[in-house]
Amino acid sequence: EAQVTQNPRYLITVTGKKLTVTCSQNMNHEYMSWYRQDPGLGLRQIYYSMNVEVTDKGDVPEGYKVSRKEKRNFPLILESPSPNQTSLYFCASSFGPASTDTQYFGPGTRLTVL
Amino acid sequence: RKEVEQDPGPFNVPEGATVAFNCTYSNSASQSFFWYRQDCRKEPKLLMSVYSSGNEDGRFTAQLNRASQYISLLIRDSKLSDSATYLCVVNMGGNSGNTPLVFGKGTRLSVIA
Numbered sequence: 001e002a003q004v005t006q007n008p009r010y011l012i013t014v015t016g017k018k019l020t021v022t023c024s025q026n027m028n029h030e031y032m033s034w035y036r037q038d039p040g041l042g043l044r045q046i047y048y049s050m051n052v053e054v055t056d057k058g059d060v061p062e063g064y065k066v067s068r069k070e071k072r073n074f075p076l077i078l079e080s081p082s083p084n085q086t087s088l089y090f091c092a093s094s095f096g097p098a099s100t101d102t103q104y105f106g107p108g109t110r111l112t113v114l
Numbered sequence: 115r116k117e118v119e120q121d122p123g124p125f126n127v128p129e130g131a132t133v134a135f136n137c138t139y140s141n142s143a144s145q146s147f148f149w150y151r152q153d154c155r156k157e158p159k160l161l162m163s164v165y166s167s168g169n170e171d172g173r174f175t176a177q178l179n180r181a182s183q184y185i186s187l188l189i190r191d192s193k194l195s196d197s198a199t200y201l202c203v204v205n206m207g208g209n210s211g212n213t214p215l216v217f218g219k220g221t222r223l224s225v226i227a
Contacts, residue, residue, distance in 0.1 A: 035217075040219065041219065042118075042201070042217045042218060042219040042220065043158070043201070043217040044217075045214065045215065058214070059214070090157055090158070097213065098215050099146055099205035099206075099213035099214070099215050100145075100146045100205065102160045102163075103158075103160070103215075105157035105158050105159070106157060107156070107157055108155075108156070108157055
């Protein structure tokens with residue numbers, strides 16, 4: 001089944017404790033993105049990647065890192081999480097550019113930082 | 115300033131009703147437009163792309179008005195299963211790999227029996 005998977009789905013952590021949210025897609029998509037969704041703000045792009053070893057900042061990259069060592073995986077790293085990073089996070093992938101092609105979203109990761 | 119504006123709703127409509135959502139965008143250079151559907155606590159899923167000539171998919175019709183910079187979504191014969199939040203999504207000019215994609219905050223629809 002074609003899909004985007006994220007892990008963990010739910011995470012409660014404390015300020016400053018490094019964490020990684022994994023994202024994997026099995027559709028051989030070139031493009032992958034990370035978004036966060038907050039009440040009243042809609043989805044905002046954190047980082048995106050156009051291919052292996054090619055990543056760039058989105059609208060709200062502060063406090064996050066990403067890597068794209070393999071085509072299928074695009075982990076999101078929070079080196080020192082803070083409470084304002086409490087949010088619902090979605091990974092997405094697309095065959096072509098996100099700006100023109102259908103994006104397939106993962107099921108989301110609900111993160112709480114205490 | 116990047117901006118996509120939607121009426122947040124909620125729109126509460128009876129089964130069988132016709133409902134329309136509008137979305138305005140600020141960048142006249144935008145070239146790609148989409149409607150996504152998001153169920154409560156779930157991921158967004160593409161409902162339909164919006165083409166210049168307008169397009170229809172079953173009970174759903176999407177239209178684009180470039181002159182006034184808005185897109186619309188019309189749902190005919192509403193079903194209970196149409197209850198969801200509908201996200202207007204617009205790219206902010208150009209179609210390259212790094213052209214920003216901006217999501218509206220969504221319009222919530224509740225279809226009532």
